[in-house]
Amino acid sequence: MGSSRLELYEPALETMSREELQSLQLKRIKWQLKRCYENSVFYKEKFDKAGVKPEDVRSISDITKLPVVTKQELREEQEKYPPYGRYAASPPEDWREIHPTTGTTGAQVYNIWSEKDVQNITHWTARTLWNFGVRPGDIIQNAFSYGLWVAGMSSHYAARELGCLVIPTGATPADRQIDYLIGARPTVLLATPSFALYLGERLAERHVSPESLALRIGCFGGEPGAEVASTRKKIESGLGIAAFDYYGLAEIGPTCASECPEKTGIHWVEDHVLVELVNPQTMKWCQPDEAGVLVMTHLTKEATPMIRYWSNDVARLDVARCACGRTHARSPGGILGRADDMIVYRGAKFYPTQIERVLRSFKELSDEYRIELATDEKRSTNICTVVVECLSEDIDKAQLEERVRAALRAELQVAPAIRFLEFGTLERTTFKAKRIVDKRKPN
Ligand SMILES: [Zn+2]
Numbered sequence: 001m002g003s004s005r006l007e008l009y010e011p012a013l014e015t016m017s018r019e020e021l022q023s024l025q026l027k028r029i030k031w032q033l034k035r036c037y038e039n040s041v042f043y044k045e046k047f048d049k050a051g052v053k054p055e056d057v058r059s060i061s062d063i064t065k066l067p068v069v070t071k072q073e074l075r076e077e078q079e080k081y082p083p084y085g086r087y088a089a090s091p092p093e094d095w096r097e098i099h100p101t102t103g104t105t106g107a108q109v110y111n112i113w114s115e116k117d118v119q120n121i122t123h124w125t126a127r128t129l130w131n132f133g134v135r136p137g138d139i140i141q142n143a144f145s146y147g148l149w150v151a152g153m154s155s156h157y158a159a160r161e162l163g164c165l166v167i168p169t170g171a172t173p174a175d176r177q178i179d180y181l182i183g184a185r186p187t188v189l190l191a192t193p194s195f196a197l198y199l200g201e202r203l204a205e206r207h208v209s210p211e212s213l214a215l216r217i218g219c220f221g222g223e224p225g226a227e228v229a230s231t232r233k234k235i236e237s238g239l240g241i242a243a244f245d246y247y248g249l250a251e252i253g254p255t256c257a258s259e260c261p262e263k264t265g266i267h268w269v270e271d272h273v274l275v276e277l278v279n280p281q282t283m284k285w286c287q288p289d290e291a292g293v294l295v296m297t298h299l300t301k302e303a304t305p306m307i308r309y310w311s312n313d314v315a316r317l318d319v320a321r322c323a324c325g326r327t328h329a330r331s332p333g334g335i336l337g338r339a340d341d342m343i344v345y346r347g348a349k350f351y352p353t354q355i356e357r358v359l360r361s362f363k364e365l366s367d368e369y370r371i372e373l374a375t376d377e378k379r380s381t382n383i384c385t386v387v388v389e390c391l392s393e394d395i396d397k398a399q400l401e402e403r404v405r406a407a408l409r410a411e412l413q414v415a416p417a418i419r420f421l422e423f424g425t426l427e428r429t430t431f432k433a434k435r436i437v438d439k440r441k442p443n
Helices: 018-039 041-050 060-065 071-080 115-132 150-162 174-183 193-205 229-239 352-359 397-412
Strands: 095-098 112-114 139-142 165-167 188-191 217-220 242-249 253-259 266-268 273-278 292-298 309-315 343-345 348-350 365-376 381-390 417-422 436-439
Touching: 018 041, 018 060, 018 292, 060 273, 095 115, 112 115, 115 150, 115 217, 115 253, 139 150, 139 174, 150 165, 150 242, 150 253, 174 193, 188 193, 193 217, 193 229, 193 242, 193 365, 217 229, 229 242, 229 352, 242 266, 242 309, 343 365, 343 381, 348 397, 352 365, 352 381, 352 397, 381 397, 397 417
Parallel strands: 139 165, 139 188, 188 217, 217 242, 365 436, 381 417
Antiparallel strands: 095 112, 242 253, 253 266, 273 292, 292 309, 343 348, 365 381
């Protein structure tokens, strides 16, 4: 891809040397810490408690002197100082939009964008779409839920910045989405990977060939999946597209990491977000190649900046220059899992994405699955069962079970039990699929 470098959205920012990038980051960190200390009581109290003044941060690694911020902490802050807590660093008259966390694991946390935040987030999301190959004149079907979810509005704004026509289908049901894919001839689809897989399934059931659509590019986020090779292949063949993965979270912003045409990991927007990788046991920076929890700091965010936000998402980090020319660090393989989704079973530690990778390599199985964790009370041990759907009832299940378990054992070092269901039994979702069903009794 020798020519891709010329086609970057902002080549000067995306290909600067690591030294230049780090000095830009340091300048922005200093600006951010000073304004947080001066304007946010939440941060002032936090820094004072840690005995750190903004001017004590003289290098990027000095940021580790500051404590991390957790979602639970923001929730408690909001509860104590309703409605928005005291972590905003700009005055209310500068606030423009609220994008809360989804609230799937407790009360939602409010994240606020100023006008400048809307512009910056729009701009880096446009850069993300550009790097996927989206160009002026493309027609974008935006199947990300609009409204509160951070991905819908930001990709809508970004499509406008790029000069594209947007079809704001949002959370419209699958069959209506397909009507638009056929009728309005979009060239780009934005969706969650599980919804994209389902759209592919429905297309096949409706006997619509992917080649008859105008789709060229798919941008997938909201949950891990598109960077898993077997999942990507299914999405690509199901919809006749090139599929790209991105990662974002409401507290930090949408598309803060995304793939390039080389598909060697997701590149971070390191000019807007500082990314650290922290070992959750020692709370120290990870060694190269070691997986750890992503901790993020807003470098340009005005309204509700996050300083060392504990994402709870596990990844690796590679700072070597990519073949695409970019110097912004990459996470090979994308997000590996949630730190607290890690399954410990018979001494082995693994993440749901590893199970997904194995299951998606079996063409006898559908794309849906669940991981059930339960307690075997007689033996006071945990049981892990992977629930899958067979595409056909004529399959020799005993033989298939043996092959799936062997493949799982090779990946995880242990072999969970397998339970087969009829195709279509497991719930399909347009939003984030819930893969783990935890019925374990607390000990
Ligand atoms: Zn790259």
